[in-house]
Amino acid sequence: xxxxxxxxxxxxxxxxxxxxxxxxxxxxxxxxxxxxxxxxxxxxxxxxxxxxxxxxxxxxxxxxxxxxxxxxxxxxxxxxxxxxxxxxxxxxxxxxxxxxxxxxxxxxxxxxxxxxxxxxxxxxxxxxxxxxxxxxxxxxxxxxxxxxxxxxxxxxxxxxxxx
Amino acid sequence: xxxxxxxxxxxxxxxxxxxxxxxxxxxxxxxxxxxxxxxxxxxxxxxxxxxxxxxxxxxxxxxxxxxxxxxxxxxxxxxxxxxxxxxxxxxxxxxxxxxxxxxxxxxxxxxxxxxxxxxxxxxxxxxxxxxxxxxxxxxxxxxxxxxxxxxxxxxxxxxxxxxxxxxxxxxxxxxxxxxxxxxxxxxxxxxxxxxxxxxxxxxxxxxxxxxxxxxxxxxxxxxxxxxxxxxxxxxxxxxxxxxxxxxxxxxxxxxxxxxxxxxxxxxxxxxxxxxxxxxxxxxxxxxxxxxxxxxxxxxxxxxxxxxxxxxxxxxxxxxxxxxxxxx
Amino acid sequence: xxxxxxxxxxxxxxxxxxxxxxxxxxxxxxxxxxxxxxxxxxxxxxxxxxxxxxxxxxxxxxxxxxxxxxxxxxxxxxxxxxxxxxxxxxxxxxxxxxxxxxx
Numbered sequence: 001x002x003x004x005x006x007x008x009x010x011x012x013x014x015x016x017x018x019x020x021x022x023x024x025x026x027x028x029x030x031x032x033x034x035x036x037x038x039x040x041x042x043x044x045x046x047x048x049x050x051x052x053x054x055x056x057x058x059x060x061x062x063x064x065x066x067x068x069x070x071x072x073x074x075x076x077x078x079x080x081x082x083x084x085x086x087x088x089x090x091x092x093x094x095x096x097x098x099x100x101x102x103x104x105x106x107x108x109x110x111x112x113x114x115x116x117x118x119x120x121x122x123x124x125x126x127x128x129x130x131x132x133x134x135x136x137x138x139x140x141x142x143x144x145x146x147x148x149x150x151x152x153x154x155x156x157x158x159x160x161x162x163x
Numbered sequence: 164x165x166x167x168x169x170x171x172x173x174x175x176x177x178x179x180x181x182x183x184x185x186x187x188x189x190x191x192x193x194x195x196x197x198x199x200x201x202x203x204x205x206x207x208x209x210x211x212x213x214x215x216x217x218x219x220x221x222x223x224x225x226x227x228x229x230x231x232x233x234x235x236x237x238x239x240x241x242x243x244x245x246x247x248x249x250x251x252x253x254x255x256x257x258x259x260x261x262x263x264x265x266x267x268x269x270x271x272x273x274x275x276x277x278x279x280x281x282x283x284x285x286x287x288x289x290x291x292x293x294x295x296x297x298x299x300x301x302x303x304x305x306x307x308x309x310x311x312x313x314x315x316x317x318x319x320x321x322x323x324x325x326x327x328x329x330x331x332x333x334x335x336x337x338x339x340x341x342x343x344x345x346x347x348x349x350x351x352x353x354x355x356x357x358x359x360x361x362x363x364x365x366x367x368x369x370x371x372x373x374x375x376x377x378x379x380x381x382x383x384x385x386x387x388x389x390x391x392x393x394x395x396x397x398x399x400x401x402x403x404x405x406x407x408x409x410x411x412x413x414x415x416x417x418x419x420x421x422x423x424x425x426x427x428x429x430x431x432x433x434x435x436x437x438x439x440x441x442x443x444x445x446x447x448x449x450x451x452x453x454x455x456x457x458x459x460x461x462x463x464x465x466x467x468x469x470x471x472x473x474x475x476x477x478x479x480x481x482x483x484x485x486x487x488x489x490x
Numbered sequence: 491x492x493x494x495x496x497x498x499x500x501x502x503x504x505x506x507x508x509x510x511x512x513x514x515x516x517x518x519x520x521x522x523x524x525x526x527x528x529x530x531x532x533x534x535x536x537x538x539x540x541x542x543x544x545x546x547x548x549x550x551x552x553x554x555x556x557x558x559x560x561x562x563x564x565x566x567x568x569x570x571x572x573x574x575x576x577x578x579x580x581x582x583x584x585x586x587x588x589x590x591x592x593x
Contacts, residue, residue: 007493011501018505021524022512028300032238034524035293037505041531044498048542052339053534053555055282060559063289063322065527065566067315070296072570073520074312076577087515088586094514098507105503114495116543126279126339128549129556137553144560151564159571161578 006047014040025086031069038062052126173274177254185407186216192448199452223400231303231393238301242390243398246294246405252287253412256280258342260425260432273342280341281329284416285322288371292318294405295373295390302393311390313379313459320466321370321377327474328364331357331481332420345424352423359477361421363470365446368413370466373406374447376454377462414443498539506532517584519573523566530562 017033017040024030038061045054133141190205190212197204206212230239258273277283292315299311333339335356336347344353354361370377391402418424418439425432427439457465505528512525534555541551577583580590 003493007497011497014501015504015508018508018528021528022508022515022521027518027521028235029238030521031524032293032297034527035290037528038531041505041535044501044535045538047493048498048538050538050541050552050555051277051279052282053538053552053559055279055286056556056559057534058286059282059289060563061527061531063286063292064319065563067289067292067296067319068566068570069520069524070300071312071315072573074300074308076520076573076583086518086521088517091515094511097514098511101510102503102507105506106500109496109499109503114544116495117545125549125552129552132549132553133556137550140553140557144557147564148560151568155567155571158568159574 003047006043010040010043010047012040013037014044027073027086028070031066031073034066034069035062038066050125052129170274177274178251181251181254181408181411182404184411185404186220188407188411188444189219189403190216191444192451195445195448196452199449220400223403224397226397228397233303234393235301235303238297240398242294242298242301243394243401243405244294245297246291247401247408249287249291249294250405250408250412253284254415256283256341257412257415257419258345258424259436276340276342279339281333281339281344281420284341285326285329288325288409288412289318289322291405291409294402298394298402299390302390304393307390307392310392314373314390317370317373317377317379317462317466320463321367321470324363324466324470324474325367325371327471327478328357328360328367329420331360331474331478334478334481334485337485341419345419345426348423348426352421352426354421357421357477357481359473360481361417363474363477364417364420366465366470368417369447369450370462372409372413372447374410375451376456378451378456379459379462410444410447411440414440414447417443495539495543498535498543502532502535502539505529505535517586519576519583519585519588520570522585523569523573526569527562527566530558530565534558 014037017036020033021030021037024033038057042054042057042062045051045057193215194204194206194212204212205215208214208218230236255274256277258276260273295314295318296311299307299309299314302308332344332353335353336344338344338347347353373379391399394402415436418436422439423435425436427435430438509525509528509530509532512528513522516522516525537551537555537558539551541549541555545551573583576588580588582588
């Protein structure tokens with residue numbers, strides 16, 4: 001019962017601000033609403049016993065990416081966020097596409113018999129994640145670090161003023 | 164049921180102690196700054212000025228709660244609250260001492276032992292940035308906005324250095340839990356094993372708390388008071404509490420990560436913890452009295468060109484040593 | 491009542507569709523990036539949920555979620571740098587006004 005209640009609350013904390021993110025006409029409000037969404041997703045990770053992913057989610061998404069987004073908004077829109085029309089002419093089309101996709105996905109998800117396995121996650125799964133990264137998934141790990149480095153350099157080159 | 168009661172009592176007690184400690188930190192800071200500058204400092208309210216924080220608090224609470232024109236009301240109210248709550252939240256995972264026996268119950272002197280404790284601390288402090296950004300943006304004042312943009316750039320930059328220093332400690336201790344990190348320092352404190360990490364953490368901690376010499380976000384001479392300019396009364400008090408709690412937090416973290424937490428001879432654990440934390444609080448005030456403010460480009464250069472490379476170097480050396488010792 | 495895999499998948503699907511709606515309807519380049527972040531988060535919920543319910547012994551789902559978070563950080567950094575560059579040369583970040591290459 002407690003689990004269900006927690007799940008419902010976290011889902012609402014995730015989804016209601018997400019609606020604000022995509023509909024608000026004030027771009028700063030929209031960006032701010034990302035924070036409760038990301039924190040709600042963090043809560044879902046904790047419920048799924050992925051504490052390490054939850055920690056990284058807050059650190060990267062709520063702590064870094066959203067701050068970066070706010071930073072760019074304040075540097076480009078003059079910090080007001082209400083100067084211009086925020087939605088384009090595709091609103092009906094976009095809404096139809098989104099609703100249709102949601103309908104199809106939910107139908108598929110509820111009709112499929114997922115092969116659930118009874119088992120428990122490794123108790124202290126930070127160690128397990130670390131071991132997996134440096135044994136089975138070492139190639140992915142290395143490629144990701146190279147991508148990170150390249151995007152770091154790329155972002156600096158693109159954003160730098162030419163003088 | 165009894166566990167819940169214990170946790171509730173502990174939380175309430177901790178909150179009370181922290182808020183009182185912050186109030187008296189303002190007095191301590193003003194008295195010490197007075198001593199450093201060869202003057203008296205506030206000593207009129209009560210014996211030795213001990214009632215000064217109470218008088219300040221009363222003044223702030225009873226001040227008119229004004230609001231400038233065209234502010235974003237919700238965000239304007241939310242910002243100081245975020246600042247204060249995130250600063251207080253960190254104490255959920257900081258261990259103050261080993262388990263003690265109280266009234267026949269085993270009571271660990273901490274609120275929770277989360278197995279990703281240090282990650283939680285970093286994550287919380289990264290969310291704390293919002294208090295400053297939102298405060299600056301919602302006030303509808305260009306000095307506030309400038310202050311908050313400076314501050315977010317500063318906090319994001321120094322969070323990296325802070326994180327690198329913490330990762331070195333985590334590698335040395337072999338755990339992300341703060342309790343295990345303190346347990347691992349039973350014989351040797353990590354300041355002996357990680358002297359460079361300690362220095363990086365100390366400098367980054369000063370920058371993270373927006374204290375002099377890195378207090379650019381609220382530089383009075385340039386930005387009036389930065390993001391706090393348009394705040395008064397109780398909301399200002401919340402910002403202020405957040406700032407001072409953050410200083411105590413960083414001091415407690417320095418103690419926990421590098422100076423052996425509750426370990427120490429003769430005296431009981433929690434006493435050692437408090438003594439060490441107070442020593443670092445003194446260091447913070449001492450720095451403010453001693454060093455002049457750095458320029459913004461110097462601040463960024465120090466963060467990105469000195470602290471982060473040094474942190475990476477420290478991390479690599481630590482990792483190699485840990486692997487070599489392990490085999 | 492136990493919260494099953496399907497519940498998590500439905501929440502993720504709704505979040506994904508909200509993100510899609512944002513990407514399709516926003517004019518502001520930063521807002522489009524925000525929509526993409528929502529979609530990436532939805533994918534991550536799926537990965538972690540499948541990890542928990544389908545293959546609890548392995549941690550592959552969490553590993554992939556971490557990789558996606560890293561790549562999302564890269565994407566945000568480069569994307570926002572592009573937005574800044576576009577704003578500097580064109581003085582707008584509304585994507586339908588950035589139409590120099592269109593005829």
